[in-house]
Amino acid sequence: MVMLTEDRFEPPSMTEEDPNQNGVGETKDGTARWGPQHAGAKELANQYTAGKRAQETICVVISIALMVGNLYFIVKHFNIDNWYIILPAALLGIVTADFFSGVVHWAADSWGSVELPIIGKALIRPFREHHIDPTSITRHDFIETNGDNFAVLIPVIAKMFYGFYTGSPEEIAKNYNWNCYLFLLAFFISITNQIHKWSHTYFGLPRYITIFQDLNIILPRKHHRVHHVAPHETYFCITTGWLNYPFEKFGFWTKLEELITLATGAKPRDDDLKWAKKTN
Numbered sequence: 001m002v003m004l005t006e007d008r009f010e011p012p013s014m015t016e017e018d019p020n021q022n023g024v025g026e027t028k029d030g031t032a033r034w035g036p037q038h039a040g041a042k043e044l045a046n047q048y049t050a051g052k053r054a055q056e057t058i059c060v061v062i063s064i065a066l067m068v069g070n071l072y073f074i075v076k077h078f079n080i081d082n083w084y085i086i087l088p089a090a091l092l093g094i095v096t097a098d099f100f101s102g103v104v105h106w107a108a109d110s111w112g113s114v115e116l117p118i119i120g121k122a123l124i125r126p127f128r129e130h131h132i133d134p135t136s137i138t139r140h141d142f143i144e145t146n147g148d149n150f151a152v153l154i155p156v157i158a159k160m161f162y163g164f165y166t167g168s169p170e171e172i173a174k175n176y177n178w179n180c181y182l183f184l185l186a187f188f189i190s191i192t193n194q195i196h197k198w199s200h201t202y203f204g205l206p207r208y209i210t211i212f213q214d215l216n217i218i219l220p221r222k223h224h225r226v227h228h229v230a231p232h233e234t235y236f237c238i239t240t241g242w243l244n245y246p247f248e249k250f251g252f253w254t255k256l257e258e259l260i261t262l263a264t265g266a267k268p269r270d271d272d273l274k275w276a277k278k279t280n
């Protein structure tokens with residue numbers, strides 16, 4: 001199998017001038033194939049409801065408050081003498097976030113369907129929309145982009161905050177390194193979709209964001225384009241993307257999919273393909 005890397009695309013992929021990849025795969029009547037006018041994309045975008053919006057807004061507010069609270073305690077109890085443990089713990093937190101972003105993205109892209117009760121519309125729908133209208137994410141505001149990620153973190157960061165708030169100095173010191181790991185993990189999970197949005201934004205990004213991208217501290221744009229090669233079967237990690245190359249090299253996702261197909265008979269990306277082909 002030919003490995004996909006940043007320097008080796010197989011069409012159709014996106015280009016800088018055409019981040020919605022409209023230039024490739026034009027339909028017979030000459031109109032663009034992908035984008036907000038795609039029948040499937042329209043239907044999926046319409047399924048974003050007011051109730052879901054309200055839930056997202058509440059979760060974003062609670063989550064940011066808890067995150068700020070935890071950061072306050074982490075800074076307050078920081079001890080420079082322990083840097084050699086704190087630094088690897090924090091780095092490991094970032095790598096774990098990248099891993100989770102890959103697993104969740106891979107699972108939602110490859111399995112399940114929009115028709116599934118509750119999670120179909122709430123969680124799988126945005127992933128389907130993203131493949132047939134990749135730049136729709138750049139038109140989503142902060143709440144729609146980040147609501148789901150902020151929501152899943154609340155139990156973990158609430159528990160951490162409670163521990164900091166009520167713990168004795170000994171307890172806080174004992175859990176400090178673990179909390180640094182967990183905080184960086186939570187922080188990078190919370191901004192994963194924002195990072196993903198930036199990786200699709202080819203115009204008007206602030207300079208400091210493109211510097212972070214160029215340093216590969218967050219997902220670079222060129223790197224994420226590898227995922228947007230149909231049928232979207234690799235480079236699922238979207239936080240820093242650090243794990244994408246090793247996972248592609250070892251065939252991590254392919255092997256996982258083969259195991260699941262063997263166990264359940266289900267084929268990966270059946271639902272994704274169905275939406276891509278939708279014409280009315």
Ligand SMILES: [Zn+2]
Pocket residue numbers: 105109127130131227232
């Ligand atoms: Zn995807």
Ligand SMILES: [Zn+2]
Pocket residue numbers: 130134196200224227228
């Ligand atoms: Zn993307």
